[in-house]
Amino acid sequence: MIAEATTHSTPRPGAGDHSGKARPGGAMAAGEDSSVSVRDLDIAFGAHKVIAGLDLEISPGEFLVLLGPSGCGKSTLLNAIAGLLDISDGEIWIDGKNVTWAEPKDRGIGMVFQSYALYPRMSVEKNLSFGLRIAGLPKSEIEARVKRVADLLQLDGLMRRRPSELSGGQRQRVAIGRALVRNVDVFLFDEPLSNLDAKLRNELRVEIKKLHQRLGNTMIYVTHDQVEAMTLADRIAVMRGGVIQQLGAPKDIYRRPVNRFVAGFIGSPGMNFFDGALRSGADGPAAELGDVRVPLSRYDFARPPKADGAVVFGIRPEHIGLGEVPEGHFACEGTVDLVEAMGADTIVWTSLAGAPLTIRTDGETEIRPGETIRFSFDPANACVFDTATDLRL
Amino acid sequence: MSIDATSSREPPKGASALAFRSGSADDRATPSRHRERSATRGRKPRRLTIGRIGLYGFVAVAAAFFLLPAVVMVLTSLKTMPEIREGSIFALPESFDLTAWIKAWSSACTGLDCEGIRVGFWNSVVITVPSTIASIAAGAILGYALSFWRVKGADVLFAILLLGAFLPYQIFLYPMVRAFSMVGLYNTLACIVIVHVIFGLPIMTLIFRNFYAGLPVELFNAARVDGGGFFRIFWNVMLPMSTPILIVAAILQITNIWNDFILGLVFAGRENLPMTVQLNNVVNSTYGEREYNLNMAATILTAAVPLLVYFVSGRWFVRGIAAGAVKG
Amino acid sequence: MTAPRKRPSTASLMLVPFWLVVLVAYVGTMLWTVQISFTASKLLPVDVYVGFDQYHRLFSSTRWLVSMQNAVIFGVLFITGALVLGFLLAVVLDQKVRFENTLRTVFLYPYAMSFIVTGLIWQWLMNPGLGIQKAVRDWGFESFSFAWAVDRDMALYALVLAGLWQASGLVMALMLAGLRGVDEEIWKASRIDGIPAWRVYLFVVVPMLRPLILTAVVLLSISVVKAFDLVVALTNGGPGISSDMPAKFVMDNLFTRQNIGLATAAATVMLITVAAVLVPWIYSEYFRKVRAGAAT
Structure with missing residues (x-):
């Protein structure tokens, strides 16, 4: 029926079948290419330049947090990496491929949103499998992937429910699951915990950290919460006014901030x-x-x-x-x-x-x-x- | 008989009825707050004071003004012609006489044809059904495209449509007639349906665009990351969430198209004249004594479909009215 | 390896038929109408250009001038009347009156009816030999007069009355939704400050309902501009030309008097009048907000 439905992106080596098992957790192997590379990025809304000349290299398996106050351009940058908004100039590379103008689905990314963005009229199972069905994967493959993710996130009992019948924490786990079933190397998180109450936020923060240790994928995580940033990140990029103020390990940023901001x-x-x-x-x-x-x-x-x-x-x-x-x-x-x-x-x-x-x-x-x-x-x-x-x- | 003023009130959905964010989790999560609000909102009911009496006096006069015409219509349609000539229009009919209704439906004359208003009724049905479906489909797709897909020139397209919604038909009519004649469609069913779709496009696009603009963009983004294309996202993600706005759109279009007079008059052609045009012909083509009972029965029959839609849909009808022009 | 530049998306392809419709059916026909208005066309369009002759004829036609004047009077009375009556009805319904739901239904049902039906109903009610006038005179009030539809001086007000009957409920529904959206704490605060209710309505609530009032004005204005069905059914422009309207003037000259040059000139004048009011409104309502929204 639809042309896009048939273009099924082939699984990349390393992303595929054994992603459920741990890879060398979070290790930044020297000499390997960057997992995500943003080069000289410009983004403008009309005449208003939001991001100008931004460069960012993210190593494979790294957990990078984009941290900053609201309006600092961190979500804009994440959406640009995801391909959800058109950039004005520059290049974006993911896993050694120039994806500057590729569709979001062809970039090898999974994304988790602040409002969960679960499809309200689909069951949890349908939510998880929607992208795989669009990609035209064989039924057995879809079932296997969904089952593995459900096991990983303890969603077994919830598969037939609608999103409205889930608690906030469950919804966010489904949203994470939807990113996981895609078997991709890069996960993007857009303030995934900010809609949860403090207790759940702490629990899910730990869960995300464990997930990263277990899967070893590259993760780019946007937040305005410095506690999340400090606890989760391998490196933090502190942003203000569309500019990365400082990029470094949490301890360095805490100890040796480059500027007063x-x-x-x-x-x-x-x-x-x-x-x-x-x-x-x-x-x-x-x-x-x-x-x-x-x-x-x-x-x-x-x-x-x-x-x-x-x-x-x-x-x-x-x-x-x-x-x-x-x-x-x-x-x-x-x-x-x-x-x-x-x-x-x-x-x-x-x-x-x-x-x-x-x-x-x-x-x-x-x-x-x-x-x-x-x-x-x-x-x-x-x-x-x-x-x-x-x-x- | 006493009705508790607070319990007869529906929850204060005024604001949300206009905003169209139906069924969000937050709405459901706080029912107690709504109940608490509805119990204490408005002003405190008072005992009978001068103001209160004046209030009910105004209500009674207003209700009479709005109800009287309908009452007179129904009463007159049930009377015989001698009764009408001699009695007051407010008098009750002597007997329950449905002759005028039957005559209006099946044998009232428009010019030389005496087949009753039923011809117009079926014409209106045949015009309204495809026009409603097609204009909703067109408006939904365009509204969805305009609110989620960043397409160049979309702003300009929308601006022209908005302007078109408010311009008098007289600007467009004559060239349209000429254009339809050239392609040999003038005065056909297809012609009137196409015209209704064209003139329904602005309002349909507007309400669907407003509705989709109220949905979280993240949902659309999630579907794009999942690989959904234009139609896939529309069909699998957006459409299942659109039930409320589809109902509103259907109410709006059924009422508008059924009540249309000028487009039917100009474009439908003699064979397909809608009920409103037929009614006007029936009323104005009576020679000799005017059969008021028949005319009123025919009028009620013509108003029946939109009235039925109104009574069945209730609150949705108000949403439909508000949907047209509220917030961009 | 480099990915190709962005190719045209399905979405832009989808807009093509809509662009066609808009450009042909709206813009094209509009320009065609304006073009005809500069020709000497009578029964059929001809290519004999006569400059502004049709406009000269138009503005020396008494019938057109009366139509324009009628449209202004009808518009002002109808819009202010519907706003006042509709707002009063909404305020009344907001006072915890009994049978609120029934009353709301009663006030709004005429809006479901077409202008044709509305016009015919009021034509009979104002019929001197049959309607309210006869009934009241039969009760002994011999001097009572309510034959507005056939009275040269009153026909226009007959249109206003029928229009109010049909459309006041719309304003009521919009305003009631707005009143129910007013924060409960405003009422609490005003009671603590001891401000009388009517003052709160007038000086606090009405300004809060500004967007809704604007909406109502727009919807009512559309009915004024398109006022054709109501006139045809209630007075047919008469007696004489006393209740004629621009829309009816155009239709008569287009389809019965075979005077399309004059008709299109009149339509063009209608277009310019409406556009002069609309364009600034649409710009401020929709596009300023969209811009502001995109920047955040």
């Missing part, structure tokens, strides 16, 4: 920032925040600092300690304004050099508002940014 976006509660200036003294460089002077001799500068420049000084709440001051740490006193008990942790609000400062401490603390506390941190853990460029020094 990345530093502020990662971490909860967010990093404390103070305006100040860089001064060099006899004991090496120091940050002057009002009347407070933080020595930076232990700080590992990313680039040679220019003396007397305006800087933004940042320190994470969890890097500030209370009580005893270890050797080499900077210490200061402040009045407690507010105490937020969160169970496992307590957030203490005080101030440093006239600006608010949050400290994350254990849940058992007896600190009350109005008290004066002594806190300290290791300047090596701080981040210093050039005020003019926002880049980390």
